[in-house]
Amino acid sequence: MNLKIKKLIGLSVIILLVACNSGDNKNSGTGDNSTVLGAGSTFIYPLFSKLFSVYKDSTGLKVNYQSIGSGGGILQLTNKTVDFGASDAQLNEEQTQKMGVDVLHIPMCSGAVVLSYNLPSVTDTLKFTPDLVAAIFLGKIKKWNDLQITALNAGVKLPDLPVIIAHRSDGSGTTNIFTTYLSKVNAEWQTKVGKGSSVNWPAGLGGKGNEGVAGLVKQTPGAIGYIELAYVMQNKMAFGKLKNKSGNFITPSVASTSAAGNIQLPADAKVSLTNTDAPDGYPISGFTWALIYKEQKYNNRSQDKATNLVKLFWWNIHEGQKYCEGLNYAPLSSSALTVAENILRSATYYGKPILQ
Amino acid sequence: MAFAMGKCINKGVKKITYSYRKVRFENIFRRSLMLTALAVLIIVIGIFFTLVVQSMPSIKTLGIKYIWSKTWDPVSDMYGAFPFLLGTLLTSFLALIISIPFSFAIAVYLGEYNTTGWLGGLLKNMVELIAAVPSVIYGFWALVTLVPIVRNFETKIGVAPYGVGIFTSSIVLAIMIVPYAASLGRELIRLVPSSLKEGAYSLGATRYEVVKNVILPHTKSGLMAGILLSLGRALGETMAVTMVIGNTSIIPTSIFSPGNTMASVIANEFTEADRTVYLSALIELALVLFLVTVVINMIGKRIIKRFTYD
Numbered sequence: 001m002n003l004k005i006k007k008l009i010g011l012s013v014i015i016l017l018v019a020c021n022s023g024d025n026k027n028s029g030t031g032d033n034s035t036v037l038g039a040g041s042t043f044i045y046p047l048f049s050k051l052f053s054v055y056k057d058s059t060g061l062k063v064n065y066q067s068i069g070s071g072g073g074i075l076q077l078t079n080k081t082v083d084f085g086a087s088d089a090q091l092n093e094e095q096t097q098k099m100g101v102d103v104l105h106i107p108m109c110s111g112a113v114v115l116s117y118n119l120p121s122v123t124d125t126l127k128f129t130p131d132l133v134a135a136i137f138l139g140k141i142k143k144w145n146d147l148q149i150t151a152l153n154a155g156v157k158l159p160d161l162p163v164i165i166a167h168r169s170d171g172s173g174t175t176n177i178f179t180t181y182l183s184k185v186n187a188e189w190q191t192k193v194g195k196g197s198s199v200n201w202p203a204g205l206g207g208k209g210n211e212g213v214a215g216l217v218k219q220t221p222g223a224i225g226y227i228e229l230a231y232v233m234q235n236k237m238a239f240g241k242l243k244n245k246s247g248n249f250i251t252p253s254v255a256s257t258s259a260a261g262n263i264q265l266p267a268d269a270k271v272s273l274t275n276t277d278a279p280d281g282y283p284i285s286g287f288t289w290a291l292i293y294k295e296q297k298y299n300n301r302s303q304d305k306a307t308n309l310v311k312l313f314w315w316n317i318h319e320g321q322k323y324c325e326g327l328n329y330a331p332l333s334s335s336a337l338t339v340a341e342n343i344l345r346s347a348t349y350y351g352k353p354i355l356q
Numbered sequence: 357m358a359f360a361m362g363k364c365i366n367k368g369v370k371k372i373t374y375s376y377r378k379v380r381f382e383n384i385f386r387r388s389l390m391l392t393a394l395a396v397l398i399i400v401i402g403i404f405f406t407l408v409v410q411s412m413p414s415i416k417t418l419g420i421k422y423i424w425s426k427t428w429d430p431v432s433d434m435y436g437a438f439p440f441l442l443g444t445l446l447t448s449f450l451a452l453i454i455s456i457p458f459s460f461a462i463a464v465y466l467g468e469y470n471t472t473g474w475l476g477g478l479l480k481n482m483v484e485l486i487a488a489v490p491s492v493i494y495g496f497w498a499l500v501t502l503v504p505i506v507r508n509f510e511t512k513i514g515v516a517p518y519g520v521g522i523f524t525s526s527i528v529l530a531i532m533i534v535p536y537a538a539s540l541g542r543e544l545i546r547l548v549p550s551s552l553k554e555g556a557y558s559l560g561a562t563r564y565e566v567v568k569n570v571i572l573p574h575t576k577s578g579l580m581a582g583i584l585l586s587l588g589r590a591l592g593e594t595m596a597v598t599m600v601i602g603n604t605s606i607i608p609t610s611i612f613s614p615g616n617t618m619a620s621v622i623a624n625e626f627t628e629a630d631r632t633v634y635l636s637a638l639i640e641l642a643l644v645l646f647l648v649t650v651v652i653n654m655i656g657k658r659i660i661k662r663f664t665y666d
Contacts, residue, residue: 069627094631164518169603169620171430171628194431197628205520205614206603208624215499220507220519 033304036312038065040073040086043111043173043228044288047329048086051320061308070173071197077103077291080299083309085291088173089197090270102294104347105287106313107269107340109321109329112229112257112285113178114239118217119144124156126240127249130275130283133242134186136224137165138193139203144222159222165204166216166225171197174210177286178226181274185283226284229257230328246279256282257330265339285330290316297350306349314344314355407643414636422640428605430625435637437644439607443615444645446522447597448590450611451529455586459534460579463541464567471546480542487535495599498528503600510612520602521614528600529590536589537582544578545571577663584656591649594619618645 038048045067052063065086068076073085078098090105115128132148135141141148145158168175179195193199207213210231217225217237229252232239241249250256260273260281273285290313296306317332317340324331332340347354414422418435425436462483470476499520506527507519548571556566572579594617602614603624618641629635 071628071630074630092630162516169598169616170624171630196431197630198430198625200427200429200431200605203606204604205518206616206624208598208603212599216520219499219503220517 033302033308034060035062035064036084036305036309037082038063038073038084038086038290039068039076039082040291041070041088041173041288042067043088044086044108044329046230047109047324047327050323050327051316054323055312055315055320061312063312069171071171074291077293083292083305084313086288087291088286088288089176090272090289091291103291104294104343105268105270105289105291106317106343107261107287107332107336108290108313108316109324109331110257110261110273110285110287110336111177111329112252112260112282113174113181113226114229114232114252114284115224115242116214116217116227116232116237116239117224118219118221118238119159119161120221121159122156122238124153125238125251126156127152127243128240129243130182130185134182134189136163137167137182137201137203138189139165161222164216164220164223165201166213166220166223167201167204167206168209168213168226169206170208170212172209173197173286173288174226174228175199177272177274178284180272180286181284184272184275229254229330233328242283244279244281244283245275245277248279250280250282252282252284254325254328254330256280257285258333260285261287261330261336262333263335265335267339267342269336269339269343287336292347294346295348295351296354297348303349303354306347307354310344310347310354314341317341317344404646407639407646411636411640411643413632414640417633418637418640422637423644426607428621430629430631430634433631433633435633435640437618437641439605440616440618440621440641441644441648442607443522443601444591444617444619444648446608446611446615447525447529447601447617448587450522450526451533451590452583452587454526454530455534455537456583458530459537459541459582459586462534462538463545463579463582464571466538467542467545468563468567468571480539483535483538486531487539491532491593491596492599494528494532495596498524498596498600502527515610515612518602518612518614520600521612522601522608523611525597525601525617526611528596529593532593532596533586533589536585537579540582540585541575541579544575548574577660580656580660580663584653584660587652587656588649591645591652592619594623598623618642618648 045065048065052065056062070087070089073082074087074091074095076082077085078095086108088111091099091103096103115133117126126149129152132141132152135148141163144161144163150156150158176195176197179193179199182193183190183195193202205216207216207225210227213225213227214231214235214237217223217227227237239252241251244250259278260276260283262281263277265271269287269289273281273287275283276285292309292313296309317337321331345353345355414435422435422437423441424438425434426438427434427436428439429435462479466476466480466483470479502524503519506521506524507517510517510519552570552574553566556570561569597617598620601616601620603616603620604614605616606614608615622638622641626635626638629638
């Protein structure tokens with residue numbers, strides 16, 4: 001009996017050790033060449049799951065993508081527990097510093113953030129200017145029949161409803177794009193609030209996720225909120241036109257979002273598309289990037305694996321783009337595509353370019 | 357088993373080994389019980405230390421003023437827990453005040469008036485079911501049904517008609533915490549010795565007088581414990597609250613204002629906290645919530661003790 005118990009204890013200790021040990025080796029978990037691990041942006045998840053399932057059917061490469069949020073994806077890439085991350089925001093200084101090595105930002109598609117409102121008596125599409133949007137979200141405009149709104153929307157009978165602002169309560173790339181835009185176009189916003197995936201909102205209510213903000217807007221007469229284009233389209237919500245840098249009022253759509261990216265881009269694609277120079281571009285838009293290490297030889301990764309990864313993204317920015325529009329994502333513009341191709345060509349394995 | 361025992365009695369040597377085994381088993385059994393109980397202690401202490409260690413960057417940068425500073429601004433890396441501390445305490449205590457009359461009434465009705473029979477049984481099961489429903493369902497129900505009702509009410513009394521806010525979250529929380537005090541109260545009221553009650557009746561007391569003068573005084577420490585359980589639940593509730601509280605870090609000016617709680621901020625912002633101090637400030641928020649719960653529990657224990665010994 002005594003011996004038996006000792007044996008049992010010994011066995012369980014061995015099992016425990018083995019279990020712990022396999023936990024330490026998690027990096028080699030991505031060593032399997034036919035599986036690629038990714039994590040990050042929730043925004044791009046519907047597109048990625050479509051792309052990866054099509055890609056798996058044609059090539060057999062399995063991609064396991066977890067939509068844990070851009071910040072989480074960056075963290076996992078930093079810890080090298082995934083092969084790629086996906087983010088709606090470029091790495092900030094602290095994140096870049098923690099990575100230590102070059103990380104490529106490959107644009108995958110772009111998305112837009114639209115202003116959605118609930119005014120039961122209004123059927124026309126409202127027009128907004130950048131300063132008006134900033135004034136609303138700073139809490140300075142209290143009523144919908146305020147002179148600043150009526151002056152811009154001559155002919156529309158605006159109700160005497162209080163303006164109720166809805167914003168995201170969770171940290172998100174949508175908030176980042178929206179606040180980056182406001183910081184660019186409005187000096188007061190930049191000094192008082194600033195930009196980020198979570199900010200200190202001067203006014204309004206917070207809802208969790210696009211669905212949370214959409215819920216607040218749909219339920220509350222007089223509410224206005226910012227929501228992703230794809231979500232608004234799928235749920236057929238009312239949204240406003242916005243004046244862009246060239247002075248045109250642009251209706252948010254997949255086409256005007258793609259157009260926003262059709263400008264001279266920097267070679268690393270690390271750029272915010274907000275307040276775009278494109279005359280037909282919708283001004284609140286941005287890329288979602290796939291993030292990979294520039295030098296793919298780390299943690300004993302095989303060359304096959306690195307090649308698979310780069311080829312996957314090459315396919316995404318070419319053949320994969322045709323799946324964007326059906327899911328209300330904006331495909332890359334021709335100038336964005338050229339930049340993305342060059343970025344992928346710069347990925348190396350042991351110093352040698354992966355794509356020949 | 358009986359067969360084996362009979363064998364042991366027949367053979368003296370085996371009997372000794374058998375009782376030796378029994379003693380060993382007793383020891384092992386006792387030790388495993390102790391280890392299991394100790395594991396709880398280790399886990400709680402472990403959580404506390406993890407929270408302290410992970411909050412260090414934030415404690416070092418922001419210092420003690422973190423507790424009472426009023427701005428939560430991730431952009432300029434300034435963090436203050438005060439609005440959320442206030443929001444947590446406001447929603448929890450308001451919920452408690454709303455829920456107490458209901459939970460006591462349910463406890464007295466099911467413990468004294470309707471102890472058996474199908475209606476009593478059905479009500480008892482329903483009360484327990486309230487505790488078993490996942491909180492996201494309460495949140496969803498509140499968002500769809502309760503928020504428009506509260507908004508109409510707010511329009512009538514002339515405050516900003518948000519619909520969401522501290523008042524709405526308190527109502528949802530109140531519903532969620534009713535079963536904790538009610539179930540415990542019901543059990544305790546049923547345990548009141550019938551000799552005491554019969555004594556009161558024989559002195560000419562009415563049923564209401566028995567409840568007021570015999571049952572409630574006899575069970576008050578237990579009822580307090582039930583309230584404490586409810587409060588603990590209310591302090592930590594995340595999902596249902598975050599769906600209807602309005603999630604703003606502006607300090608609430610009335611119970612109809614939107615606000616935010618510590619648990620809700622953590623759940624909302626943790627995934628995208630992209631800087632060390634930011635992440636650490638969120639973990640410090642968890643530490644504060646942990647300490648608040650501990651302190652409230654300790655105060656509650658004192659109160660229960662006082663009720664028991666006077």
